[in-house]
C-alpha cells in the first residue's frame with residue numbers, strides 16, 4: 001500500500017504553472033528557477049541585485065520557461081512583499097506556487113548581542129514570508145495551489161553560531177505548521193511544504209562555513225529539484241539530504257543532550273574565533 005499509494009513526480013506537473021521564487025538571483029533559488037523553466041512554468045523571481053536577476057531571467061527564457069519576469073528590492077520592506085504578489089496577479093491573473101526562499105545576511109559566529117540584527121532578520125526571513133502568504137492566499141485558494149517554505153536543520157534543532165538565523169527559521173515552522181492546520185480545518189486546498197535542508201554547497205554557504213564543516217555540502221541543483229518535487233506532490237515536509245537531516249530529527253526528542261554533543265563534534269568549533 002505504501003509503495004502504490006505514492007504519487008510519482010512528473011515534470012509535466014509544472015508545465016504552464018505560475019510560480020514565484022524569492023531569493024532567486026543565486027544559490028538554491030536560482031537553480032529552482034532553472035528547473036521550473038525547463039519544466040515550462042511561468043516564473044517571477046525576486047532578489048535585490050537587478051543585474052543578476054536579469055541574467056537569470058534570460059537563462060530561464062533560453063531553457064524554455066513559458067514566461068520569465070523579475071522584481072528587485074529588499075524584503076525588509078513589506079510593501080515589496082505585497083507588490084511581488086500583485087505583479088503576479090497583473091502578469092498572469094493568478095498563482096499556482098509560492099516558493100519562499102530568500103534570507104538576509106547570516107553570520108556564523110558566537111551571538112554578538114546585536115538585537116537590531118535579529119529584528120532585521122526576522123523581518124526579512126520571517127515577516128516578509130507571512131506578508132507574501134497573506135497577499136497570495138486568495139489566488140492560491142482559487143488555483144488549489146501550494147506554498148513552499150525553505151527552512152533548515154537549524155530551524156528544527158539548536159545549532160551553535162547561528163542564533164538569530166535559527167530563531168527566524170523556528171518561527172517559520174510555528175507559523176506555517178499552525179496555518180496548515182487551519183487550512184485543513186476549513187477545507188481549503190492550499191498545501192504547505194516546509195523544506196528542512198542540511199548543508200548545501202551554495203557560494204554563500206561555502207564562504208561562510210567551509211572552515212568548520214568536515215564534509216562538502218550537497219549539490220544545490222539536486223536540492224532545488226527536490227524542493228520543487230516536494231511542493232508538486234503536496235508533501236508536509238521535505239528532508240534533504242534525507243539521512244543527514246532525518247536521523248538527527250529522530251534523535252532530537254529522545255536524546256537531546258546526545259544530539260547536541262554530536263552536533264558540536266561534527267563542527268570544527270576551534271576554527272570559530274569570537275569576532
Ligand SMILES: NC(=O)C1=CN([C@@H]2O[C@H](COP(=O)(O)OP(=O)(O)OC[C@H]3O[C@@H](n4cnc5c(N)ncnc54)[C@H](OP(=O)(O)O)[C@@H]3O)[C@@H](O)[C@H]2O)C=CC1
Nearest residue numbers: 023024025027028047048049074075152197200202204205
Ligand atoms: N546553503 C545552505 O547550506 C542552506 C540553505 N538553507 C536555506 O536555503 C535558502 C537559500 O539559501 P542559499 O541558496 O544558500 O542562499 P544564497 O545566499 O545563495 O541566496 C540568497 C538569496 O536571497 C537574496 N537576498 C539576500 N538578502 C535579501 C534581502 N534583504 N531581500 C531580498 N532578497 C535578499 C539574495 O540576492 P541579493 O543579495 O541580490 O538580494 C539571493 O538571491 C535559504 O532559505 C536558506 O535558509 C537551508 C539550509 C542550508
Ligand SMILES: CC(C)CCC[C@@H](C)[C@H]1CC[C@H]2[C@@H]3C(=O)C=C4C[C@@H](O)CC[C@]4(C)[C@H]3CC[C@]12C
Nearest residue numbers: 106152153154159198199204205208248263266
Ligand atoms: C546534526 C548536525 C550534524 C547537523 C549540523 C548541520 C549544520 C552545521 C548546518 C545545517 C544548516 C546550515 C546553515 C543554514 O541553514 C543556512 C546557512 C545560511 C548561509 O548563508 C550560511 C550558512 C548557513 C548558516 C548554514 C550553516 C551550517 C548549518 C547550520
